[in-house]
Amino acid sequence: VAKTLSPEEQDFINQVSGLLEPWGLVGSPVRVYAYLLLKEGPVSLNQIAADLLISKVGAWKSARSLEEFGHIRRYGEPGSKRALYGPTDSFEVPYVRQCQLLGDLSGLLDSTASTIAKGSAASRLSDMSQFYSSMRQTMKTAIAKLEAGRSARKRQRP
Amino acid sequence: VAKTLSPEEQDFINQVSGLLEPWGLVGSPVRVYAYLLLKEGPVSLNQIAADLLISKVGAWKSARSLEEFGHIRRYGEPGSKRALYGPTDSFEVPYVRQCQLLGDLSGLLDSTASTIAKGSAASRLSDMSQFYSSMRQTMKTAIAKLEAGRSARKRQRP
Numbered sequence: 148v149a150k151t152l153s154p155e156e157q158d159f160i161n162q163v164s165g166l167l168e169p170w171g172l173v174g175s176p177v178r179v180y181a182y183l184l185l186k187e188g189p190v191s192l193n194q195i196a197a198d199l200l201i202s203k204v205g206a207w208k209s210a211r212s213l214e215e216f217g218h219i220r221r222y223g224e225p226g227s228k229r230a231l232y233g234p235t236d237s238f239e240v241p242y243v244r245q246c247q248l249l250g251d252l253s254g255l256l257d258s259t260a261s262t263i264a265k266g267s268a269a270s271r272l273s274d275m276s277q278f279y280s281s282m283r284q285t286m287k288t289a290i291a292k293l294e295a296g297r298s299a300r301k302r303q304r305p
Numbered sequence: 306v307a308k309t310l311s312p313e314e315q316d317f318i319n320q321v322s323g324l325l326e327p328w329g330l331v332g333s334p335v336r337v338y339a340y341l342l343l344k345e346g347p348v349s350l351n352q353i354a355a356d357l358l359i360s361k362v363g364a365w366k367s368a369r370s371l372e373e374f375g376h377i378r379r380y381g382e383p384g385s386k387r388a389l390y391g392p393t394d395s396f397e398v399p400y401v402r403q404c405q406l407l408g409d410l411s412g413l414l415d416s417t418a419s420t421i422a423k424g425s426a427a428s429r430l431s432d433m434s435q436f437y438s439s440m441r442q443t444m445k446t447a448i449a450k451l452e453a454g455r456s457a458r459k460r461q462r463p
Contacts, residue, residue, distance in 0.1 A: 155421045159413075166409050169402075171329070184433075185417075187425045234426070238433050242440060244327075251324050255317075259343075263313045268345045268392070275342075275396050282400060282447040289443040293436050 151198045156185055160199075175201050176209040179232075180218055189222045189233035203228070217241055239290050246290070249283035252276075309356045314343055318357075333359050334367040337390075338376055347380045347391035361386070375399055397448050404441045404448070411437035 152160075163181035164173075178199055183190070196206040210232045213219040217240030223230035253276045260272035310318075321339035322331075336357055341348070354364040368390045371377040375398030381388035411434045418430035 153421070159417050159421065162413055163410075166406060166413070170406070184414075184430060185422055185426055187423060234429060236429065238429075239436065248324060248328070252321075255320055255324070256342075259317050263311070263317065264343055266345050268343055271392060271394060271396075272342060278397065278447070278451050281450055282444065285443045285447040286440065289436070289440040292439055 152182075156182075159185065174209075175199070175205050176212055179206060179209040180213055183219050183232060183234045186233055189220070189231035191231055192228055195232065217244070239293055242286060242290055246283045246286050249279045249286070253279035253283065310340075314340075317343065332367075333357070333363050334370055337364060337367040338371055341377050341390060341392045344391055347378070347389035349389055350386055353390065375402070397451055400444060400448055404444050407437045407441035407444070411435075411441065 160178050160181040163184075164177045167173075167177050178201075179195060182195065182199055192203055192206045192210065195201075195210065196203045199206070201209075207228055210219065210221070210230075214221045214232065217235065217237065220233050220235040220237075221230050222233065256272045256279070257276035260269045260276060264272050318336050318339040321342075322335045325331075325335050336359075337353055340353065340357055350361055350364045350368065353359075353368065354361045357364070359367075365386055368377065368379070368388075372379045372390070375393065375395065378391050378393040378395075379388050380391065414430045414437070415434035418427045418434060422430050
């Protein structure tokens with residue numbers, strides 16, 4: 148078996164997998180994600196498959212699901228097995244989506260609290276709705292801060 | 306088929322499922338979670354299975370995984386099929402865990418940026434690390450606000 152990854156790179160991939168495993172994020176997608184984080188430029192599915200010792204179909208499925216969620220970036224035709232994949236600079240995208248979810252859930256829980264829910268269930272849903280709304284607001288602050296820093300750096304080196 | 310849930314309750318469960326589906330949260334666990342949100346007190350696995358038209362084993366597996374992640378609360382022996390399940394008042398628990406993950410990831414990415422990563426990969430990891438750290442900090446603010454409100458209400462009605 149050809150070893151193209153250094154022990155340090157393998158260790159990083161194992162550590163990221165270990166952290167994400169309790170979240171139900173397991174197997175090849177997490178390893179492909181961690182592997183690409185170490186890359187400076189895009190790589191082919193053949194390269195990913197060879198370096199991670201997985202099948203090309205496995206690499207392709209992993210890359211497709213990661214790209215769909217905004218965790219990695221695709222270069223080339225969508226769905227094509229010849230596409231290249233690399234890490235994304237827009238790593239806030241999953242958090243932008245989480246904010247959207249929190250907003251949607253907050254609205255749904257709030258309207259349910261005042262209609263079909265009763266007693267302690269109604270007050271719990273109302274409390275949850277407020278918490279999700281406050282969480283969404285505070286997460287948006289962190290995203291705005293990131294975007295402001297990015298714009299400032301772009302102005303410095305145009 | 307006995308219909309024990311009202312159309313409004315079924316609609317709520319379908320809406321929660323629809324919102325969580327893009328996050329890979331699908332099937333019985335999401336439906337059990339949404340169903341319990343409407344309950345004022347704990348219910349049995351038999352009741353859950355009957356109301357959601359799923360098997361008792363399916364209800365048990367769903368409840369166990371939801372409880373493990375802090376999404377619902379168990380009353381009774383762990384692992385027992387006679388345990389009762391209800392919604393949790395500690396609905397911030399998954400967010401406390403996400404803060405922990407963000408802190409761990411931020412540390413790992415930061416140390417990797419200064420060791421094995423190179424060039425644009427190193428600066429990206431460093432930027433991600435900073436973003437995760439700032440996201441963690443801001444999420445902790447929302448959790449602290451929730452906990453402060455809870456303590457204030459407890460003092461009002463002891």
